[in-house]
Amino acid sequence: MKVAKFGGSSVADANQFRKVKNIINSDSDRQVVVVSAAGKSSAEPVKVTDMLIKVEDALKQGIDYQPIFGHISARILKIRDDLNLDVNIEQDLDEIKSNLNECSHDYLVSRGEYLTAKLMANYLGYHFVDAKDIMIFDEDNFDYQESAVRLNSIYEKYQQIVVPGFYGANLDGSIHLMPRGGSDISGSILAKLLDANLYENWTDVSGILMADPRIVDHSKKIDVLTYDELQELTYMGFGVFQEEAVRPVREKQIPTKILNTNHPEEGGTLVVDSADKRLDDQFITGIAGKKNYTVITIKKYQLNKHIEVLQKVLAVLQKFHISINYVPSGNDSFSFLFQQADISNKLESIVLKLKNTCGLDSVEVNQDIALVAAVSLELSKRPAIAGKILDYLDNSLINVRLVIQEGSDIKVVFGVSNEDYEKTIAKIYREAMFRGYRKISA
Ligand SMILES: Nc1ncnc2c1ncn2[C@@H]1O[C@H](COP(=O)(O)OP(=O)(O)O)[C@@H](O)[C@H]1O
Numbered sequence: 235m236k237v238a239k240f241g242g243s244s245v246a247d248a249n250q251f252r253k254v255k256n257i258i259n260s261d262s263d264r265q266v267v268v269v270s271a272a273g274k275s276s277a278e279p280v281k282v283t284d285m286l287i288k289v290e291d292a293l294k295q296g297i298d299y300q301p302i303f304g305h306i307s308a309r310i311l312k313i314r315d316d317l318n319l320d321v322n323i324e325q326d327l328d329e330i331k332s333n334l335n336e337c338s339h340d341y342l343v344s345r346g347e348y349l350t351a352k353l354m355a356n357y358l359g360y361h362f363v364d365a366k367d368i369m370i371f372d373e374d375n376f377d378y379q380e381s382a383v384r385l386n387s388i389y390e391k392y393q394q395i396v397v398p399g400f401y402g403a404n405l406d407g408s409i410h411l412m413p414r415g416g417s418d419i420s421g422s423i424l425a426k427l428l429d430a431n432l433y434e435n436w437t438d439v440s441g442i443l444m445a446d447p448r449i450v451d452h453s454k455k456i457d458v459l460t461y462d463e464l465q466e467l468t469y470m471g472f473g474v475f476q477e478e479a480v481r482p483v484r485e486k487q488i489p490t491k492i493l494n495t496n497h498p499e500e501g502g503t504l505v506v507d508s509a510d511k512r513l514d515d516q517f518i519t520g521i522a523g524k525k526n527y528t529v530i531t532i533k534k535y536q537l538n539k540h541i542e543v544l545q546k547v548l549a550v551l552q553k554f555h556i557s558i559n560y561v562p563s564g565n566d567s568f569s570f571l572f573q574q575a576d577i578s579n580k581l582e583s584i585v586l587k588l589k590n591t592c593g594l595d596s597v598e599v600n601q602d603i604a605l606v607a608a609v610s611l612e613l614s615k616r617p618a619i620a621g622k623i624l625d626y627l628d629n630s631l632i633n634v635r636l637v638i639q640e641g642s643d644i645k646v647v648f649g650v651s652n653e654d655y656e657k658t659i660a661k662i663y664r665e666a667m668f669r670g671y672r673k674i675s676a
């Protein structure tokens with residue numbers, strides 16, 4: 235049995251629905267279908283999810299929400315009518331509308347998936363299963379036991395189901411929204427719960443490319459990669475697969491494929507447990523990154539011998555409840571990297587507190603830093619390759635502010651200014667492709 239997840243671009247209009255149906259009908263193993271909300275298309279520049287967020291903003295600001303809600307309704311009705319579906323989706327739209335004034339954010343923003351899945355179930359002749367009945371959360375944690383019980387009782391009756399992605403329910407029945415891109419997580423969890431033999435993630439690119447196609451034209455496709463590599467790449471911002479979607483399939487070692495709804499014949503990327511299953515001799519598997527980090531560097535002579543100072547620093551950071559992304563260190567210094575959005579309104583207070591209470595020699599702040607990571611299983615065998623990339627970036631006049639090669643030994647991270655972000659990715663890609671780095675074993 236296969237779980238097939240279709241992203242927003244794959245269900246953006248009636249024509250995309252037709253492609254989905256062809257894919258489903260071409261393999262009877264595709265029994266569990268997960269859909270996102272209708273996404274962007276050439277005619278529709280805004281995802282339904284983002285339109286729902288606009289409805290919420292309008293409600294909050296007391297502005298007329300009707301035009302946006304009307305647009306969403308028209309999109310949904312058009313798909314229904316273009317496909318001649320016999321489903322009373324007006325009733326669902328009316329119910330959502332009547333709930334608007336007292337509903338939660340999670341309920342409202344998840345309605346795109348709910349409506350799209352209802353249409354898809356009708357179109358495929360599959361049974362619609364509301365995610366709130368089978369994807370159960372106990373506070374922030376997914377409750378696998380409870381969800382398995384509920385899913386199995388439904389799956390015993392109906393073997394061909396469509397489930398909306400991106401949300402589930404809390405134990406009290408209220409809607410629980412997942413992070414953006416969360417339908418990937420829904421699909422991965424369902425594949426794990428049902429012990430699927432394949433998780434297919436259908437999108438608008440023919441697999442995962444070595445670098446973001448919006449930055450590097452004709453970037454090479456990665457044919458096979460490991461869960462470890464995918465985890466590192468998604469953590470660093472590989473847009474094509476949600477970072478939290480790796481764990482469920484990885485835990486059960488369910489092979490995962492990234493495929494193109496518009497070109498199923500082109501094959502895609504296969505994610506597997508072991509590097510032995512990789513055939514190519516590519517040294518660097520992929521390059522990914524994110525902009526907008528803030529770095530706080532604290533310095534004190536022989537800091538590594540003054541654990542009590544470090545304890546004080548950590549206590550200050552803990553008080554402000556912000557997640558730290560990386561902590562590169564030297565003998566006399568420690569740097570803390572944060573996502574700018576998490577820290578920006580607290581930065582001044584944090585720096586003041588660090589300066590006044592921790593007995594440091596200095597506290598420096600660097601903002602607008604982008605992190606670019608090169609991921610390669612070979613880095614653990616040849617860590618010196620990181621130095622070669624660094625030389626190359628230096629020769630290309632890219633000012634590398636920091637290098638992090640710690641923790642996972644399959645990744646090296648370069649910190650550059652936001653402005654150099656795209657150039658750094660393009661340069662590393664060039665270096666990886668044309669300098670002839672190849673795996674030692676190949
Ligand atoms: N390394 C990469 N390989 C492939 N696609 C990438 C990569 N990095 C970013 N992307 C972007 O991810 C997009 C697909 O992800 P997403 O927008 O979530 O699709 P969907 O609507 O199918 O969920 C692609 O259109 C592409 O622009």
Ligand SMILES: N[C@@H](CC(=O)OP(=O)(O)O)C(=O)O
Pocket residue numbers: 240241242243270271273281283284346399400413414415416417418
């Ligand atoms: N619709 C949600 C969830 C999702 O997974 O979407 P997509 O498959 O289009 O990335 C979002 O936009 O975040």
